Amino acid sequence: MFIKGASQRVQGIYFSKIREMTEKAAKMKREGIDIIELSQGRPDFDTPKHIIDATEYALQRGLVHYDMSAGTIGLREAIAYRMKEDFNLQFDISEIIVTIGAAEANYLVTQALLDPGDEMIVPDPMYVYYPGLAFLGGATMVSIPLDTVICDPEKIEEHVTEKTKAILLTSPHNPTGQVIPKKSLEMIAQLAQKRDFFVISDDIYYKMIYEDRDDYINIGSLPNMKERTFVIGSFSKTYAMDGWRIGYLAGPKEIMQQALKMHQHILSCPNTFVQEGARVALTSSQACVDDMVKEFDRRRKLMMSYFDDMGVSYKPPQGAFYLFPSIKEFGMNSVEFCNFLLTKARVAVVPGSAFGELGEGFVRFSYTTNYETIKEGMERVKSTLVEL
Numbered sequence: 542m543f544i545k546g547a548s549q550r551v552q553g554i555y556f557s558k559i560r561e562m563t564e565k566a567a568k569m570k571r572e573g574i575d576i577i578e579l580s581q582g583r584p585d586f587d588t589p590k591h592i593i594d595a596t597e598y599a600l601q602r603g604l605v606h607y608d609m610s611a612g613t614i615g616l617r618e619a620i621a622y623r624m625k626e627d628f629n630l631q632f633d634i635s636e637i638i639v640t641i642g643a644a645e646a647n648y649l650v651t652q653a654l655l656d657p658g659d660e661m662i663v664p665d666p667m668y669v670y671y672p673g674l675a676f677l678g679g680a681t682m683v684s685i686p687l688d689t690v691i692c693d694p695e696k697i698e699e700h701v702t703e704k705t706k707a708i709l710l711t712s713p714h715n716p717t718g719q720v721i722p723k724k725s726l727e728m729i730a731q732l733a734q735k736r737d738f739f740v741i742s743d744d745i746y747y748k749m750i751y752e753d754r755d756d757y758i759n760i761g762s763l764p765n766m767k768e769r770t771f772v773i774g775s776f777s778k779t780y781a782m783d784g785w786r787i788g789y790l791a792g793p794k795e796i797m798q799q800a801l802k803m804h805q806h807i808l809s810c811p812n813t814f815v816q817e818g819a820r821v822a823l824t825s826s827q828a829c830v831d832d833m834v835k836e837f838d839r840r841r842k843l844m845m846s847y848f849d850d851m852g853v854s855y856k857p858p859q860g861a862f863y864l865f866p867s868i869k870e871f872g873m874n875s876v877e878f879c880n881f882l883l884t885k886a887r888v889a890v891v892p893g894s895a896f897g898e899l900g901e902g903f904v905r906f907s908y909t910t911n912y913e914t915i916k917e918g919m920e921r922v923k924s925t926l927v928e929l
């Protein structure tokens with residue numbers, strides 16, 4: 542329905558289907574129905590105490606005023622340090638912007654790169670907001686199967702045209718939990734140089750990898766790639782700081798300066814005391830992250846054991862905290878299946894169709910809630926599906 546008065550630009554983007562499901566489940570909960578929530582990508586852990594303490598101390602010290610638009614020097618130095626440690630990627634602080642979550646970083650980079658007529662390649666299934674970002678940039682999103690990127694990277698070139706401006710990669714991947722292998726990234730790097738396009742690397746789950754860690758690299762660390770790679774990071778998942786709304790974007794300086802103008806127009810500067818907590822998160826011991834990842838892995842194994850038991854097929858997730866089983870054998874589309882689970886099993890999950898055309902036939906289960914709740918949720922799913 543066309544809304545008179547609203548711009549065509551804003552009418553061409555859509556509300557998140559994940560949030561739609563979460564809100565539906567929340568409404569049922571408010572009505573007193575006992576719902577098990579496996580739909581959100583939101584860690585159930587509290588933010589580690591040393592990060593909270595550092596933030597409280599920042600408030601007490603009076604870090605309550607505007608600071609630099611790109612972010613405090615201390616936090617940008619910490620981001621540069623962590624990227625060097627974890628990705629072997631050397632960024633100067635002038636190449637980094639602290640953002641309001643990876644969400645803003647995704648927005649900034651796409652709007653700073655894309656012009657009407659440009660094309661952006663995105664593996665399908667994909668994170669829910671990517672199509673809207675291409676649309677807002679006036680660009681065309683060219684979706685290619687994620688399986689092509691992972692298993693047949695030599696076929697990616699068939700989708701590259703004169704108009705290709707960028708490819709947007711997520712690894713570990715939301716919603717499938719797959720990690721893009723090093724071999725695929727090497728081929729994409731060669732292609733990006735040969736056909737002259739940028740790579741946007743949305744790496745917010747990079748600390749959450751359970752298998753084959755050696756195969757994980759950041760594409761920006763490959764020869765001659767730093768000058769055409771944008772790295773997106775976030776504190777939301779790694780440090781259980783999703784409500785703090787803080788992340789970052791790093792990339793080639795000249796374009797980053799353009800992105801900074803937009804960032805200034807939107808928010809002047811990020812929240813100052815939150816940045817102090819984020820700085821401490823990056824520079825202190827990472828043991829808290831290792832502990833959370835260990836627990837996610839335990840939950841991942843639990844969830845996989847239920848799908849194995851039910852004979853439901855899925856690709857074992859190598860990272861992030863999602864499982865994306867096939868529901869094709871149940872004779873329902875993914876929305877019908879999720880509504881069925883919500884009403885019959887009282888378990889909330891997200892329809893695969895929320896993540897693009899190739900997500901249809903699948904459903905996303907998150908293992909972000911505690912072990913016992915996952916167990917109860919999966920018991921309910923099992924007894925409901927047995928009756929089908």
Ligand SMILES: Cc1ncc(COP(=O)(O)O)c(C=O)c1O
Nearest residue numbers: 582642643644668715775777788
């Ligand atoms: C792939 C991906 N990118 C970006 C985001 C946004 O994260 P943030 O909370 O940092 O804005 C998410 C959140 O789920 C995500 O899965």
